[in-house]
Amino acid sequence: MLMLQDGPLTRKLSAFVALSGSDLETLDRFHRRRRCFTAGYELIHEGQKNQSAYILAEGWACSYKMLSDGERQIVDFQVPGDFLGLRSVLFRTTDHSVEAITAIQASEVLASDILEGFATAPRLATAVLWAASRDEAMVVEHLVNLGRRSAEVRMAHFLLELGARLQLVGIGDKTGFDCPLTQYHLADVLGLSAVHVNRVLRHLREEGLVAFQKGRVSFGDFDGLVDRAGFDTGYLDQDGPLLR
Amino acid sequence: MLMLQDGPLTRKLSAFVALSGSDLETLDRFHRRRRCFTAGYELIHEGQKNQSAYILAEGWACSYKMLSDGERQIVDFQVPGDFLGLRSVLFRTTDHSVEAITAIQASEVLASDILEGFATAPRLATAVLWAASRDEAMVVEHLVNLGRRSAEVRMAHFLLELGARLQLVGIGDKTGFDCPLTQYHLADVLGLSAVHVNRVLRHLREEGLVAFQKGRVSFGDFDGLVDRAGFDTGYLDQDGPLLR
DNA sequence: CGATCAGTTGAGAATGGTCAAATTCGGTGG
DNA sequence: CCACCGAATTTGACCATTCTCAACTGATCG
Secondary structure, three states, X not given: OOOOOOOHHHHHHHOOOOOOHHHHHHHHHOOOEEEEEXXXXXXXXXXXXXXXXXXXXXXXXXXXXXOOOOOEEEEEEEOOOOEEOXXXXXXXXXXXXXXXXXXXXXXXXXXXXXXXXXXXXXXHHHHHXXXXXXXXXXHHHHHHHHHHOOHXXXXXXXXXXXXXXXXXXXXXXXXXXXXXXXXXXXXXXXXXXXXXXXXXXXXXXXXXXXXXXXXXXXEOOHHHHHHHHOOOHHHOOOOOEOOO | OOOOOOOHHHHHHHOOOOXXXXXXXXXXXXXXXXXXXXXXXXXXXXXXXXXOEEEEEEOOEEEEEEOOOOOEEEEEEEOOOOEEOHHHHHEOEOOOEEEEOOXXXXXXXXXXXXXXXXXXXXXXXXXXXXXXXXXXXXHHHHHHHHHHOOHHHHHHHHHHHHHHHHHHOXXXXXXXXEOOOOHHHHHHHHOOOHHHHHHHHHHHHHOOOEEEEOOEEEEOOHHHHHHHHOOOHHHOOOOOEOOO
């Protein structure tokens, strides 16, 4: 038997579906085309056609849309173990862009890899669809965040969600996590100005709930923060998919 | 050959993929379990398990999440030809609720219907996946709407999107469409207060761009409204799916 | 040692929310 | 047909959150 990779994607999927040896081999074949990109590189461009997808192995990325007035709305961040542009590989054009936030390593996955892989490893297929469904649930939760929560609650909720995602792939724990985002990134994902992000962070820090400083998020009072945010992990830990 | 139904879903899917006779027969079998629900009935409840999905044939519905403080964020409205809870049928639990806005007629679709149907009619499968992908793109666009657009632009954008969707299923045209939504519905989808919704509507009406009155949306100056909203239909009319 | 970029802070302005009170409208019972 | 009810809409006054502009600090980097 081969030495199989044990990357963050494997770790994430295994938390929800018990993958067989053949599933793991198929998943391993997804990682043949390893690529490196520098921080700021735009991997996927809105409106472009016939893109490939990637599995992020190392570093952070974000998906976003630009508006005509030059403003940007970040839809979501991607951390190790996440897919980049999975939907753009199944449908010809993509409706948003994806760029690297840090220097990243990612495996390029072709549409044919996915289609063939799913045919031979149905259990893997359902696991990947589960992950895609979770991503969609997160987008919906962001929508609620933007529509109905105050800046401070929004920030608290966002940091908790990010923490939960990172724990799942073994990065960070209850005390906090390393985080390469700038306050401008937070502004663009939360629909706030960078100035207000700064004020909100200060307030949360002064209350001893979370500190966001020098590339690290430190939870000072985890339960207090959960309470403040009204954070319910329900949308993150769904049951496994239908086909067992 | 049977007399096949020609509902709004058929109409919508046919606009993007040429469905064969056998696709249409399979699609027809999705419509065997016709149900009626009164206005306000909650078809799908957040957190519930093993739900079925529905195809909306007549009337309007909305999907939403409630917050702990009693506020509501509507994620999207569903109009004839849309699926209700498609994702909740493939994954065990659903992360949001769906309720009927008007009295509605909908066909109940079981997970087994979908899986069997997709096996025998792959072209139909890709068409349905295309529709699901379009729905996802709309959620992302709503996210951008909430995060980065002013109340007035948000409203304009929303009404234009709704108009475009309804035209596709043959309800309404460039002059406007009938619309059973209250200003409270608009507030809950746009993340505004009902009072402010009213003010924004008055302003748009006074400028002659759109009127929202007595259950009808009338476009007074369609091009002017498109301009005001920065509306770009790109995310709605994607190309057909990969498999032709 | 400039230059640049992220972060920080203050002052004033604007967008949108809250509260409260009319007004309109569709239906419903008499 | 009319009176009445409740829901939806409309408007005004005031308030809160968040934005914008502008300046300043501190770190990093060539």
